[in-house]
Amino acid sequence: MVKKFCPVIALFLVSLAAASDISWKTFDVKFGPALGSWTDASTMMFGGSLSLVKPITPYIGAGVMAEFATDVSACEDCDDYDFDEFSGGLLLNLKAPISNQFSLVANFMFLVTFRDGTVDELYFFNSAPIEAYDAEGNRILTYTREKDNHDYYFESFMFRSNLGVSWRTKSEFFELEFYPLDFAVVRGGDARMTFSLNAVFRVF
Structure with a gap:
């Protein structure tokens, strides 16, 4: 059943693209900084991203x-993490125009992430009490x-x-995207909230 509908969906999307200024040569190149915080041990993230998006x-x-x-x-009284992080994968980009040059924009990303670094873990020993x-x-016991x-x-x-807001020039060659709401989750339930900004250049 799904295979029967795939050609119909593809034809529908191609017809919509043909009705706009989008061609098969149109691509959006996006890059920009990001600042986030993992819930695990209050770990702060400083980084940036690069995306290549094909508008359909x-x-x-x-x-x-x-x-x-x-x-x-x-944090000072918890596990002290220090690592580099790489994430990569696929994304789905959605836009909802709210004016001639402003839009609401959302992305759904399906990624694989890797962390590599060190961690200083705090341990408490009572075998050698201090006076x-x-x-x-x-007199009290300390550890x-x-x-x-x-x-x-x-x-x-x-x-x-x-979820964020974007502003684009009238020529649609350049665009800015700001995401005040950005949520990521990985195995084990660790989650990250992020603020990110993207500069977008369209290749026609």
Whole structure:
């Protein structure tokens, strides 16, 4: 049943593209910075992304993307992560015009992500108590705290989606996209909220 409808859907999308200014040669090249925060140990992300999107219609596009980032821990009393991150895969791009030059834009990304770096984990030992006294002079037990530094590697499927607003020039050659809502999740339930900005150049 699905195979019977595939040619019909393809013909419909091609007819919509032909009715617009989009040709088979039209591509959007997108790149820009991103700032995010993983819920795991309050790890901060600083990076950027590069995407190549093929507009199918003025409202739908599909393409590939790659994101490079550096992540460092933002907390002092928890596991201290320091790793580089790479994510790449497919994306679906949706647009909803709200004026001649402004649009709502959303993306759904299906990615594979890799992390490679180190982690300093905090451990507490009570085998060697330290002599200490409270404010009233009573003896109390305290514990030594040490760090264990080791290599860190993680790979997972990532689902990511965002919602933002875009502004484009009248010639449609250049466009800016800002995403204040950008949510990603990986295996184990770790999630990331991101702010990202894209500069878009259209190749006709």
